[in-house]
Amino acid sequence: MPRALNKDTRLCMSLSGRPGNFGTRFHNFLYEALGLDYVYKAFTTRDLAAAIGGIRALGIHGCAISMPFKETCIQYLDELDPSAAVIQSVNTMVADDARLKGYNTDYIAVASLLRSHCLDTCWTFALRGSGGMAKAVAYALRDSGFRSGFIVARNEAAGRALADACGYDWVPELGELRPELLVNVTPIGMQGGPEAETLAFEADAIACSRSLFDVVAIPVETPLIRFARELGKPVITGAQVIVLQAVEQFVLYTGIRPDAETIDRAAVFARC
Template sequence: MPRTISRDTQLCMSLSGRPGNFGTRFQNYLYQALDLDFVYKAFTTRDLPAAIGGIRALGIRGSAVSMPFKEACIPLLDELDASAAAIQSVNTIVADNGWLKGYNTDYSAVASLLASHAVPKDIHFALRGSGGMAKAVASAFRDSGLRHGTIVARNPDTGQALARGCGYEWRAEPGDEKPQMLVNVTPLGMEGGHEATALAFTREQVQAADWIFDVVALPVETPLIQLARELGKPVITGAEVIVLQAVEQFVLYTGVRPEAELIEKAAEFARG
């Protein structure tokens, strides 16, 4: 039976410009399966300081943070974990007696996937995007030993800053170069967006690449991932990233690490 919510139930939440259902379904499935007195709810806001103040004032245990709040929330927090301080991007807030600490579990998820997929360290990649998630991905690439990369971003300020900070090149558009690995860290191809059918790279570039990595998690099979599979390319998907980072958030909130089999069941339920 579903757990009865009481005054002692701990609330966890998410803040996103475009809330989805994955985190809510994933976290609540695990709370139920492990008989934990927690509940999770997704929110959006037009008043970020008030929303962060609410986390502090109401004793909310933690919050996931998505676009466009990953960098904007930093001045509103009390402390940054090393995972967030190094890249100045937060995707998780944990509250302890009103003290708000920011973490970045995107970074650890991407680093883990690069290792588990055995991506060669000498590969040349192009990463499209320069926002908070792009910082996490580019930093994970750098710290995993991938030295040859290009940041593709129309915004010269954020694009050049990210490239400079990670030791990569920068260019405003993908152009006609054909890197060995293509990485999309933009909303292109995102479900419900105005560019849901768009590709971050050309078909020719996908055809020439050895690896495709799309951080967009919904839909699971983005246009870029669909094309890559059609062409027989190895892929890393946003669906993989979202599960790994969500597990780490769950551990930060509850102190409990679920077994792998239960994580897979929760992920399957969340996608349903």
Template sequence: MSKSISRDTKLCMSLSGRPGNFGTRFHNFLYDALDLDYVYKAFTTKDLPAAIGGIRALGIRGCAVSMPFKEACIPLLDEIATSAAAIESVNTIVNDDGFLRAYNTDYIAVAKLIEQHRVSSDTVLALRGSGGMAKAVACALRDAGFRQGTIVARNEAAGRKLANMCGYAWAPDTQNVQAHLLINVTPIGMEGGPDAERLAFSSEQVEQAMLVFDVVALPAETPLIKLARSKGKPVITGAEVIALQAVEQFVLYTGVRPDDELIARAAAHAGG
């Protein structure tokens, strides 16, 4: 950043179990380009109530929320927007003079990507995962008219709950699941994780798919995405999701919506 930080500079932040650099680079690039007196910093915590209390007490303007805090933070906030309440998952906190409002821009991003990729709502889907981000993706698909699908989750209680919420089936694993839209919303394939080299779906399932969607953003080219590309399948990457949801967060924090060209430059900078 070229400008200096003063006592009037507004701080925005993120809370994640595994902090990355995308949000920091994306937001700070836009603050600098638009000459906004903001700064953005990524954090993690082992004391979520204290962290949320710090946001409130220190006047931190906004906070992005990632795994594993998307659901756990809800009781600590003052108001939950309709979309976040409906899916019981938060990814954005906005602080207005100590009053903390929660939103879910993941939902908005997924809905836009499905529309942009012209995915037919008649497509049968299989979504692997049952956490906060999985809820955002599943509910966005449900609300876009997707009626046939399976939630794949080892946690039967969470998997069935999400499946029932969206009108889908539940399965404990991918073994007998058949679908043409495959979506990974688990840490499988995440850089530095224990399953970084694993596939969320089998090669045979990818072969049968019409579209493969992996929400993992680090790296964007996960083993699943690489396999899908090698088979000539259209893909949606986590990098696309993270950029779109970050734009919506930026607007909530600043009240400013950058143009498409500037957003593309920010995403390229952040992913570089």
């Protein structure tokens, strides 16, 4: 029997420039499975200050933050968790007595995946992108022990700033570089986007790499991931990132960590 909403039901939400269904379906599945009196809804806004004011005023318990609000939301928060403070990028807000605290579960998820895949930190990497998610990935690489890397970004100011902050180099294009690890943190390959069928890196660079990481979560198999698998390259996918970061958000919102089997069922349901 479906849960009955009531005056005590806690609301969690997301704010994104292009809302999707994954978070809504993932969180609501877990609320249902675990018998929790919560509900989750995705929103977008053209007035971030007013939206966050509403979160504070209405006692909305938690909020996921996606592009393009991950950095601009910081000015409206009361406190930053270390996961967000160092990289100055937030993907999760939690309310506590009208105080809003920002976290970055993207960073937590990426750091966990880098550890579990046992990548060689002596490898050189190239990371394409310079936005809020790119910050989370670059800092996770740095904190995981990667010392040699390139931030590939056409936006020189943002690219240089990220490279300098993490101790890496900036380049506008990959060019002749052939690093062991390639990381895409741009919308290239995203379903429904203008570059949905485009490889995020040149085919020759992919062939020369040792491993690849694409943070694009939808589709599960981006052109980059498909091509890398065809070449027998080990990969880390955005589908893995989106589930891990959503689990960490769920724990922040509820204080409960679901078991692995329940998480897997929620992830399958969310992708349908």
